[in-house]
Amino acid sequence: LVxxxxxxxxxxxxxxxxxxxxxxxxxxxxxxxxxxHSERRAAGETDDQVADKVAAVAGAGLVPILFVGEDEQxxxxxxxxxxxxxxxxxxxxxxxxxxxxxxxxxWAIGAERPAGAEYVGPVVEHLKAELRRLGSxxxxxxxxxTVADExxxxxxxxxxxxxxxxxxxxxxxxxxxxxxxRVIEV
Numbered sequence: 534l535v536x537x538x539x540x541x542x543x544x545x546x547x548x549x550x551x552x553x554x555x556x557x558x559x560x561x562x563x564x565x566x567x568x569x570h571s572e573r574r575a576a577g578e579t580d581d582q583v584a585d586k587v588a589a590v591a592g593a594g595l596v597p598i599l600f601v602g603e604d605e606q607x608x609x610x611x612x613x614x615x616x617x618x619x620x621x622x623x624x625x626x627x628x629x630x631x632x633x634x635x636x637x638x639x640w641a642i643g644a645e646r647p648a649g650a651e652y653v654g655p656v657v658e659h660l661k662a663e664l665r666r667l668g669s670x671x672x673x674x675x676x677x678x679t680v681a682d683e684x685x686x687x688x689x690x691x692x693x694x695x696x697x698x699x700x701x702x703x704x705x706x707x708x709x710x711x712x713x714x715r716v717i718e719v
Contacts, residue, residue: 538565538598541573544585546592556586556593566590569600569621571639580620587632588624597625600677601660602637610638611656615663627668634660634674635698641678642700648678650687657693682711689719 539562543553559566568590569583583599590597601617603610618634625632636656641648657674664672676688677698688697697716703709 536565537563538567539563540567540570542566542568542586542590544582544589546589556589556595559595560593563595565596565598565633567598567600567635569617571600571602571637571642574639580617583617583621584623587621591625591630591632596631596633598633598635600635600637602639602678604639606638606640611659614638614656615659618660618663619667622667627664628670631671631673632664632669634664634672635677636660636674637677637698643679647684649684650691653678653688654691654693657691661693680712682708682715685712686715686719689716 539554539559541553542556542559543550545555546557547555556566566586568586569578574583587597587599599618599621601614601621603613614636622632636653638648638656653676657676660674661672664674673695674693675696675698676691676694677700680688680697680700685697688694699709699712703712
């Protein structure tokens with residue numbers, strides 16, 4: 534089964550926003566819309582805009598894919614990630630709306646030494662617990678830091694993790710297929 538998603542949308546339901554598309558315009562074309570990706574945040578997208586987009590996507594009857602994560606490792610990393618989760622979901626009733634969450638620690642993207650399963654696993658468990666507290670009956674969390682054919686198996690073995698974003702590993706078809714093969718083997 535293949536389903537399509539969009540990489541972004543605008544929070545307003547209609548209007549002229551050059552370079553953007555309104556969530557209702559995506560209905561019938563896609564099932565999912567990515568919101569809050571680190572590249573969008575690096576381009577100036579704020580937590581308030583992310584929350585507005587999540588609400589717009591949900592309001593259009595689509596499934597938001599909310600990206601959350603910390604900018605740097607440290608004592609407040611988990612608090613920053615949880616704050617982004619709570620803020621991003623502020624306009625959504627999780628008892629009625631399904632939201633996919635992607636844990637994406639910005640510091641791990643393209644890092645020489647990316648986050649490993651031993652770091653990611655406890656964060657994913659925490660995010661799922663928080664989603665349950667917020668009303669989700671089936672919380673789903675994916676990992677979207679640096680994932681490639683050489684490390685995808687460690688993430689596939691995490692019981693709490695519901696999947697991965699292929700990141701730059703998906704840009705090369707052979708590497709992407711190798712990732713899929715490794716996940717299937719697990």
